Amino acid sequence: MTIGDHLGALYRLPAHTFPGPDARTDDLPEPDAVAWRIKADVYDGDEEWAAAFARFCAAVDTTRVRAVIVGAWEEAYETSSSVVVEALLAARERFPALRALFLGDMVMEESEISWINQTDVTPLLAGFPALEEFGVRGGTGLRFPAVSHGALRRLVVESGGLPAEVVRGIGASDLPALEHLELWLGTPDYGGDSEVADLEPVLSGARLPRLRHLALCNSEMQDAVAAAVASAPVVERLEVLDLSMGVLTDEGAGALLGGQPLTHLKKLDLHHHYLSEPFVERVRQTLEPAGVEVDLDRADAEEETEDGGTVWRYVAVGE
Structure with a gap:
């Protein structure tokens, strides 16, 4: 896509x-x-x-x-x-x-x-200390060293590959008013070289006391991200958790459901996933009776298999 x-x-x-x-x-x-x-x-x-x-x-x-x-x-x-x-x-x-x-x-x-x-x-x-919303598209050449900003409520970074230093810079930033954080982590093919450990400051929530909407999207390492989110302290205060657009399989979904309860969420967004039908039903049966809105639309691109048996799965937005 x-x-x-x-x-x-x-x-x-x-x-x-x-x-x-x-x-x-x-x-x-x-x-x-x-x-x-x-x-x-x-x-x-x-x-x-x-x-x-x-x-x-x-x-x-x-x-x-x-x-x-x-x-x-x-x-x-x-x-x-x-x-x-x-x-x-x-x-x-x-x-x-x-x-x-x-x-x-x-x-x-x-x-x-x-x-x-x-x-x-x-x-x-x-330069704009009163900004409440800031977004940027494109990861090539992007830099985001740690900053302090007291008014920012919404931060969105869209990329086909987000550099690790950007992830770390955002995690080290002092953003006490931030309510919505959206990071498109992407794929190594387009510069997305971050690891789950780089997300730890975000997942701890220590610098994000008002965060209510967390989106860690479009990632090739979505299973590992889901496993880390499963025990992340920040989750208990979230209203929306978005792990969409990435290569999420049964392994990641199983780790997510096996972690802390998610029934307090208003919405869990997993669209563009690679889950089997049994896991789709397991997610629905676990969360929908508790009133959680769940987006489980499948990936547009089907899995591709080479003659040697290698299965290729894709993030939603790459190039």
Whole structure:
């Protein structure tokens, strides 16, 4: 599976794409009514992202803007997001109401997720201390050294392969207000070199006292992640546990059900899994009578078997 749709909303606001250089800008929505998507063309565009952002700042009362979605920037498959980060930071005094920011909203026609070149994104958190939601797509070149941020409630990092140093940096961060953490761990084929031990600070919950929604997704090591989650202290305070999009088999599901009770959850998301029918029924019978919503939609891709007997299973989003 690849990403085929742009974000439809951010910060509970509908997404609206700021028009290109040849379009009218005299009939725009109210500045605080939408999440503004600002984008350039990845391939041979006439306008670079920084120029589009400058036009946006001139046309819109940025003091009222609450959410910004950074779409494609020029040659994102080989040019990092540093030019975007620099432009946003240079204009930060013009955005006192900004509460949500997403960096890298690109679909497959613009750039596959593992081709998107990112950079150190933590200066954006330092530069916008009132941010409540922050998301980033793409793991190539991504850096996230440990930070402190007192307002952030939602952090989403989508990748086909999340570097271990990013996982460790997030785990070492001081995020006392964080309620929703979503990490797409990915596969080693696209730079996802983290191990379960790297998740320990997250699973302990020591720095995440308000966490209620934990998503450790899209992982090739999903069985090991499930086994670690089974005894993780953070689980008892969660409302939503999301282990979807990865290579989850009966082994991981068995470890999860054999660990601490999960009947306090509102939802357990395991969609895109490789469980046998008996285990699907076991999960349902264990949790649904307790009122837990369970998503057990199967993986879109069937298992592939070579002549030698090797079985290949896939994460939902790789390249």
